[in-house]
Amino acid sequence: MTQEQRQPLPNAARTVFFVSDGTGITAETFGHSVLTQFDLRFRQVRLPFIDTVDKAHDAARKINEAFVTDGQRPIIFSTLVKTDLSKVIRQCKGLHMDLIQTFVAPLEQELGVKSTHTIGRSHNIVDSEEYKNRIEAINFSLAHDDGQSHKNLASADVILVGVSRSGKTPTSLYLAMQYGIKAANYPLIPDDFERGKLPTSLYAYKNKIFGLSITPERLAEIRNERRAGSKYASIENCRYEVNEAENMMKREGIRWLSSTTKSIEEISTTILQEIKPNHRGQY
Amino acid sequence: MTQEQRQPLPNAARTVFFVSDGTGITAETFGHSVLTQFDLRFRQVRLPFIDTVDKAHDAARKINEAFVTDGQRPIIFSTLVKTDLSKVIRQCKGLHMDLIQTFVAPLEQELGVKSTHTIGRSHNIVDSEEYKNRIEAINFSLAHDDGQSHKNLASADVILVGVSRSGKTPTSLYLAMQYGIKAANYPLIPDDFERGKLPTSLYAYKNKIFGLSITPERLAEIRNERRAGSKYASIENCRYEVNEAENMMKREGIRWLSSTTKSIEEISTTILQEIKPNHRGQY
The missing domain is CATH 3.40.50 (Rossmann fold)
Incomplete structure (x- = not known):
């Protein structure tokens, strides 16, 4: 050398x-x-x-x-x-x-x-209460993904709402996995916009609801990756849905943020600050 | 004072x-x-x-x-x-x-x-390739949870197998969320044990398969939380399923570990070391 x-x-x-x-x-x-x-x-x-x-x-x-x-x-x-x-x-x-x-x-x-x-x-992590809570929260968040189940919403720590593909699912799973937060999520769909009201089953839990929005342009981009050329993914429809969803959240007094430029870590941190779920009282 | x-x-x-x-x-x-x-x-x-x-x-x-x-x-x-x-x-x-x-x-x-x-x-995380990969991996892992879809298994980085409730789902989601690993998971069920073979669709991807097992006692405990008193949760059935699954994994030459005392972080780290998914070549 x-x-x-x-x-x-x-x-x-x-x-x-x-x-x-x-x-x-x-x-x-x-x-x-x-x-x-x-x-x-x-x-x-x-x-x-x-x-x-x-x-x-x-x-x-x-x-x-x-x-x-x-x-x-x-x-x-x-x-x-x-x-x-x-x-x-x-x-x-x-x-x-x-x-x-x-x-x-x-x-x-x-x-x-x-x-x-x-x-x-x-350190024997698996037997700790904190670890068990995390696994239980992951199972809860999966069972309550995309409005699948109205059962046990009373035991949710957070209920995320927003139009389809606004980032609710990965955020729910992150909240569960990182913090043991039971996060249900509910899509806001054209039926809700026509009625002009949140899904009925959510009204009892308004203090736990947090909204995600997104710019229509970014939403159309994401939806087109899945269903290219569909009405669902069109910019006109995305504009309509986002506008209706944001108006509904304002009308109902729901706290929300735009997920467009935020990572799931940033969204989750903001939600924890706003909602302050009971069993994470120290935050 | x-x-x-x-x-x-x-x-x-x-x-x-x-x-x-x-x-x-x-x-x-x-x-x-x-x-x-x-x-x-x-x-x-x-x-x-x-x-x-x-x-x-x-x-x-x-x-x-x-x-x-x-x-x-x-x-x-x-x-x-x-x-x-x-x-x-x-x-x-x-x-x-x-x-x-x-x-x-x-x-x-x-x-x-x-x-x-x-x-x-x-730091603009959301626009990075790494962040997009993580979100894509979460969507993939959800779509391929519990053997839901045989589609696109070719693009999976890892396929987890094991009896129902052995820890496959939270581990798949952790791999996706933390590392952007596309992790499908497939349950091993009594039908597979009777045939004495892995689900047919998995044979093409044997190098990506990793097994999770668990002690029958812990499995019965977990299953009883969900379906108390069922045959599914009985210790006899759990012993049968775990024994059959472990024999099958040995016979097929599948690498596996027991999840009983391991956290999803520990399981995921071991899987990364064993499987060495292509796009995580540095590990």
């Missing part, structure tokens, strides 16, 4: 490792947020379930190989709790972003207690 | 703030991982969409109020990118965990470039 070849290539993508004793989702979610701030491409490798010294040595070997192959130091986001494991990784050639150690030490000092060293896999 | 009253009460819950210019989901996910390591209860408050100086001052007021009410310093996990906003928050009385600043500075040095200061809301 000549001296020249050892120079890092300016266009070569850095390798980023997410190392965790659990799923690595925390390391990855967080790492993505930080990397988003750099206008560069990264080769990303997740190394989950690193929960023994042997597996840590395997991970270390992969990281060191990337250093040799890339000719540049890899970046390592790690959430290893056990010190014998994190020690193995810290010996690798790379830029270490140790998420746990960086923040746990100052917290131990502030709180005056030692950390229990449980994270990820070692 | 006497000197005594100023002492922190040992049993009082600390207040934890998650402050973000976006949804706050990164700050919260990460903060939870760290707080899980302390065997203490925390009062948690999310302050999302803090994207103006005025909103930052509002947030600062809430944090300082918590300090007065609790008589203890609140803990602040923040992901504010703009320095004028983070400066306002840093002046609050609290323990500051500044996730961005802590890791961005060393990364800027390592990468030899300045960060672009985009995160959360300012």
Whole structure:
């Protein structure tokens, strides 16, 4: 290898490792947020379930190989709790972003207690109330998708309304999966617009209703992907439905937002702030 | 206020703030991982969409109020990118965990470039390919839930199989939502066990199939929540179905795991490692 070849290539993508004793989702979610701030491409490798010294040595070997192959130091986001494991990784050639150690030490000092060293896999998630609530909420949201069932609306935390394809289904599922929120959703359809009223079964639960709207142009685009050239997808019909739905929501005093430029994460966060479901009282 | 009253009460819950210019989901996910390591209860408050100086001052007021009410310093996990906003928050009385600043500075040095200061809301997520893939995958997974459709199985990234209520549906939705993986799922039912074969339509896609199993005891418990006292939920029937399904998966050479003590996050991470769907080549 000549001296020249050892120079890092300016266009070569850095390798980023997410190392965790659990799923690595925390390391990855967080790492993505930080990397988003750099206008560069990264080769990303997740190394989950690193929960023994042997597996840590395997991970270390992969990281060191990337250093040799890339000719540049890899970046390592790690959430290893056990010190014998994190020690193995810290010996690798790379830029270490140790998420746990960086923040746990100052917290131990502030709180005056030692950390229990449980994270990820070692934590028995499946038996927790929070996990059971999430699974129950997913089942609820699926059973109450698209106005399928009027049953148990009393136990819904949130009822989303809006025209077909305004983003109700993915938002309901996200609310359930991320927060354990039971989110029913109900389409507003031309029958409702002719009657000029919400579906009757919803009136008892008006305080839980949240509306989604969307621009007619974006709606037509989405509907055309499914049913190209149909009346349903036409811009005229989309304009009519969106206009009627927005007027109805204003008339009924329903809080709503436009989903056009918002992700399901952003929509869900706004809904939580507005509706404040009971069992998420802390928000 | 006497000197005594100023002492922190040992049993009082600390207040934890998650402050973000976006949804706050990164700050919260990460903060939870760290707080899980302390065997203490925390009062948690999310302050999302803090994207103006005025909103930052509002947030600062809430944090300082918590300090007065609790008589203890609140803990602040923040992901504010703009320095004028983070400066306002840093002046609050609290323990500051500044996730961005802590890791961005060393990364800027390592990468030899300045960060672009985009995160959360300012980043136009909705128009990205990755976001569109996630929404498309959610729609696909819903349309292919519980063997509903044989259409387009060729475009599935993963096909989950297993007895009814073994965890296929929430896992499919999680794979779609978190990773943009198109995950179909197919129940293994007594008809399949009698024939001793997988559903015929699946044979063409054996390399994409992943199985979920579960202990008969846990399965009976879950099924009894839905249909108490039925033959379907009886322990004898659950033992029969699980035994047949596991034998079939072994015979057909299908990779599988037991979902009994695993969260949907853990199951999904394992599936990604085993199946390595094409468009997630980096994993």
